[in-house]
Amino acid sequence: MMKMTCAIMMLTPTTLLLRPKVLYKTTSSYSFLLSLLSLALMKPQSNSHLHLDYISVPLLLLSYWLLPLTILASQGVMAKEPTGRQRTFLAALVTLQSAISLTFMANNLTLMYIMFEATLIPTLVIITRWGQQAERLTAGTYFMLYTLLTSMPLLLATLFMNNLTFTPTPFSTITQPINTWSEFLLWVSCLLAFLTKMPLYGLHLWLPKAHVEAPIAGSMVLAAILLKLGGYGMIRMMQTLPTTKTDMFLPFLVLALWGAILANLTCLQQTDLKSLIAYSSVSHMGLVIASVTLQTQWGLSGAMLLMVAHGFTSSALFCLANTTYERTNTRILILTRGLHNILPLATAWWLLTNLLNIAMPPSLNFTGELLIASALFNWCPTTIIMFGLSMLITASYSLHMFLSTQMGMPLMNLPTQPTHTREHLMMALHMTPLIMVSMKPELVL
Template identity: 40%
Template structure:
């Protein structure tokens, strides 16, 4: 594991001296190096310096590397217009390094430190390269929501270390305190985000640049799910008693947020709220504490990471041309960009879990686990699936059909880089379905 850490550490000075495309190449190289270094077995591998990697960590790290590589590919305008792109590269490498260390740490305190460090580059991406002046407010929302709930977690970790004298994930078992459970898990509920503590997410997405939106949707929301899965064994006793409360919140919240999606006029806001609805489903699956629930939530997190990131790329491609995210202005793209409309159709279909996407597999497994937990969940799941289809088709039909906005001028259909970017989102989304049996090994 340390070889990847050193690889990324030596990439930091390169960000200031080398070309934009050399850095892009190195990001893809580290992704493929990591992909081919893994052996698919039941054990934690590459254990060194409190770092290790099982299949859950491996999938999350691979998702982080891949999304970070695609973020650079999507941010070519920074390079062309010379908008502090060297600093952008520096922030990107720091972000990738902190995410790698977060997902691979075996110690709870090291996990906590890098979990919080990964917030700082994300904040810089929103405040530094966002579009409107309101990005400062969005950044503060993100910062205070996260920091307010992270302090109780730190206190809980000190308390645990004082009592147990160890903070390794694999040695902590059967903590039976509601207070510790809430202190530790509240951080992950905010990061997921759970309904009631989700207000920072649409704000952050709307104000962030394309790279900020991609990392938020693709990886940052998965930190919450990863933390909950990792600590589920620790809180098994108390979880059996109170997890049903969070299942109710996630199910009802998912339905309400799906309804909110349908009345959004801002493209980015709609995709952000759909992320909240999908992560509500993931949270429900994790809280069932069943094998199917965990398997489904891992599959859903991966699928959502690629799918929502791709949708944000598509919305940015239109924003770069029309300079608006409003669904009332962005219309008739089927006439102007027919090739891009294919990608719009595919991503909107995958967002509503149409076959053969990974989203469908995740949703089927999560529906199984939630209905077997309680048959009352069936109603909420039916509504969420239906409204998921409604807002996905709403997004597609509003943006692709209708009369072209008369203020559009100097329009070009799309460049190879944009099609490559969208294909690299779509390819793993369809490819992972064919090898889905590997995703269940870690449980």
């Protein structure tokens, strides 16, 4: 683990010192090598400094795997930038990956909090410096304020628990007696920061703005990794804080399930392609929040499967949206129609990715949602109505997105480049591991 951590950290000075001609080649090769070497971590090991288990390993491998894909996705746009901006961009991406890695490897709550907050800085730099529109500063402000305001209670709760245990709080259940009111405040303080990062519906306003304004690499990391930090933090809090009844989480459960339905309905009226994909992430993460708060084995397994599957699927959708944007210079659904006649192979990728977003069996998305549905139904049979409605609307907006972008006659008479090998490689590297894990879900569970 230390070898992987040091290797990813040393990639930052490497990007700043490389010659311009080999900058992208070396960085891509280096990150691909790291992603392959990270597969050796599939068998969790632990030492006195860093910690890996069956909860952190799948998400850590996902973050390592997506680093080279973000570099490949950005290459088309960033190649036109000055060399200094390219170096800074790659350094920000690698720094963000280093902070994410240390978050998943943390063995106590204090280190996890520090690294969790450290991801804010490079993400903010990527959004505000390389965003595509003038509103990127507003998006960065929303992202910073939501994160900082909800992280303050988490800091206070962390300090309280450190004083309670006289040491940085490890991920094991606190046995010291705590009165009921203090326990309730601890739960709310700790969960608020992670529910905002997921995000829970009502605390989600920063996410569509950040996605729409961020460059493609920022959108991929936001959807695939940073949202999963919220789910990972919630699971760790369930392990650390004193156990409590599920009834205390009833407001979060109801808001998560209803929020999933409302986010899906919002997807149906979106005209911006990236905004639509962002709201779909809100709906999927609502299911993850509901399953984690049930505190059951099936719920936890379903949450882990859906987080990994959504990481690949949403990142692939943003890659396809970027492929369309680079050719049409617009993300308006009605203006990007008719691409089936021009880019038929890209349409095949669109169809496969949308089917995975719908959770078509026997994909990993389907397995995760099936476990979540079973856990929710076992807890309260009425939840199957909300879950079924959410699935129905998900299928509706996914098919709407596919038909709007691919079918019909093109409205814009622009010269269109054919899809590049780099873009097909990106999609293959998204779909292949997802399909392989779908055939053997034990790798994630």
